[in-house]
Amino acid sequence: MAARPYATLVPRQTHRILAGHCWVFRSEFQTIVGEAVDGEPLEIRDQRGTVVGSGLYSAQSQIAVRLLSRRSVEFDAAFFRDRLRQARALRDQRLGGRPARRLVSSEGDLLPGLIVDQYGDRLVVQTTTVGMDRRLPMWLDLLKAEFSPAQIVERNDLTVRRHEGLPERTGVLHGPADTRLVVRVGRCDVEVDLLDPHKTGSYLDQQLNHEAVARWVVPGARVLDCFCHLAGFGVHALLAGAKEAVAVDSAEASIAGARRSAELAQVGDRLVTHCANAFDWLRAADDARETFDLVVLDPPSFTRNKDSVAGAMRGYKEIHVRGLRRLGVGGRLATFTCSHHVSAAMFLETVLEAAVDARRILRLEETLSASPDHPVLPTIPESQYLKGFVFSVMEAF
Secondary structure, three states: OOOOOEEEEOOOOOHHHHOOOOEEEHHHEEEEEOOOOOOOEEEEEOOOOOEEEEEEEOOOOOEEEEEEEOOOOOOOHHHHHHHHHHHHHHHHHHHOOOOEEEEEEHHHHOOOOEEEEEEOOEEEEEEOOHHHHHOHHHHHHHHHHHHOOOEEEEEEOOHHHHHHOOOOEEEEEEOOOOOEEEEEEOOEEEEEEOOOOOOOOOOHHHHHHHHHHHOOOOOOOEEEEEOOOOOHHHHHHHHOOOOEEEEEEOOHHHHHHHHHHHHHOOOHHHEEEEEOOHHHHHHHHHHHOOOEEEEEEOOOOOOOOHHHHHHHHHHHHHHHHHHHOOEEEEEEEEEEEOOOOOOHHHHHHHHHHHHHHHOEEEEEEEEEEOOOOOOOOOOOHHHOOOEEEEEEEEEEO
């Protein structure tokens, strides 16, 4: 058997890997021994020749290897089947019989480059690295064997694939051509299209947060759900006893989906929708002095890299100033950021700065994160991308 190719790290570059991160950057390579083949296994060794990990090599990405193991192992179908079963066991334990859930969450399940979402008897697959993409036929076989899905949809339209030299692709890989279905997400039945450009059909990372925020709703409350997508927060608030929910999103398809979600939950008469830019809508609401009992801010990521963080924080501050001004004493703010470049401390500081400008005194009531089917590895900060807070307004002056 031919010797396995390996890369030796430059001196003093092993600590981050030994500490638990699974990304090895090309700049950390000192030498490569043997032929490193795009998408195929490559061992990582320290200066003494000790194996510190093994993963799949990416010839084009600056992240040259994403480690799958800290040992020298064979990446065969049995290896990946075991990882898949471990991932499934976690979901069964933490989410029970929920029909909508993320089955595989890339680095969070030690399967970097693979995402699998489940919607009832249908699966959605994304492969974001060349190594996982080349193994897509194997993954299809494993998913069919383990889950017997009625349909498997490919959603490889992520721009991150460009860093790997991969084309964008979408389509049905197994089962019927129709990708629309109604599935329960949280307490609501929602109509999703698995080829919807918003994520893989629904924001599963917020599934438990929809329920958590709804627990802060008082009967008769008026709720604002900004950047609403399918109005998961707004509809759950209505089910919890809110009198009215106002849902704002700039995408017409999202607004249509929000209305459909409310209809399925039999609260359609209490959901008011606006297809508008949330910043513009909040400015208009500021001028009109509209008031709410609960404001939810769940914007898309304002930053894709470190260079744009400063601009993102200005955007976060503006929406929080305007959102907080819509709340009186006793009102509540539920707010989220989904950028791993923005730490929880940075986000909290920005909200508090906005509170000063809005002349509101806040009490932190609850800290939220992604639902447990999006597991976090503390040694991989990128896996802890979603941060959320619930505040109460103690005083307005």
